[in-house]
Amino acid sequence: MYAAVLLFVFMCWTASAHADQHHPCRSPNMTGLLSVMGAMGEVRAVGVFTYDSMHKKLRFQSNSSLPMNVTLDLDLLVFFEEGILYKIDSKNQSCEKKSLQSKKHPFAIPNDATYISTMTSGSTFIEGEGLKFQIWTIPTPGYKGQSLMCATMGCLPLSTIYMTDSSMFIYSNLNVELDIKDPDLLVVPPFCQGLHVEETPEGTVYGFYEEFL
Numbered sequence: 001m002y003a004a005v006l007l008f009v010f011m012c013w014t015a016s017a018h019a020d021q022h023h024p025c026r027s028p029n030m031t032g033l034l035s036v037m038g039a040m041g042e043v044r045a046v047g048v049f050t051y052d053s054m055h056k057k058l059r060f061q062s063n064s065s066l067p068m069n070v071t072l073d074l075d076l077l078v079f080f081e082e083g084i085l086y087k088i089d090s091k092n093q094s095c096e097k098k099s100l101q102s103k104k105h106p107f108a109i110p111n112d113a114t115y116i117s118t119m120t121s122g123s124t125f126i127e128g129e130g131l132k133f134q135i136w137t138i139p140t141p142g143y144k145g146q147s148l149m150c151a152t153m154g155c156l157p158l159s160t161i162y163m164t165d166s167s168m169f170i171y172s173n174l175n176v177e178l179d180i181k182d183p184d185l186l187v188v189p190p191f192c193q194g195l196h197v198e199e200t201p202e203g204t205v206y207g208f209y210e211e212f213l
Ligand SMILES: *[C@@H]1O[C@H](CO)[C@@H](O)[C@H](O)[C@H]1NC(C)=O
Pocket: 028, 029, 052, 053, 054, 180, 183
């Protein structure tokens, strides 16, 4: 699988010789499902996400009791603009507040992304049988990594491949609707309010992507 991804990356680099002027677009507000798959095909997380693209707020809840062998039980509330990540445990009403270094995540094409090419998954010629998408590469400072994102022409991120020298994850956005179903999900729960960010290494996380390691 790793080799296949590297080949894909190589083809993208080759195609980039023809790249013209494309600028990262801003994704709309979204509600949908996020699935996170690891290099061995294991499902790390699956759950509902809510993303406010204007205020750059995200809620993601993965539920390991789904019948899919999901590894992680996660409930994250992230304020990318402020660089704050809450790990929420609704069962015992507890919460950790961490400072977030990287603003990158699978719901928006970052401003430093580079356009690679446009492709169609399925058929270009048969109406309704093809999905046209753009491929972007995303810098991963501090890692010998590589990240690629595919997004529709309307700026809906479809999938993101995130590779470091030791791991690889594929983030897929599914069943997306273009609004926020439950704005309360983007509000800090009462039991998380008034917390301070710990001034320790444990109080800092690099980015959203690393929460799935
Ligand atoms: C996205 O949702 C926020 C409320 O959470 C709203 O203020 C904003 O206008 C919405 N953006 C769009 C493009 O609908």
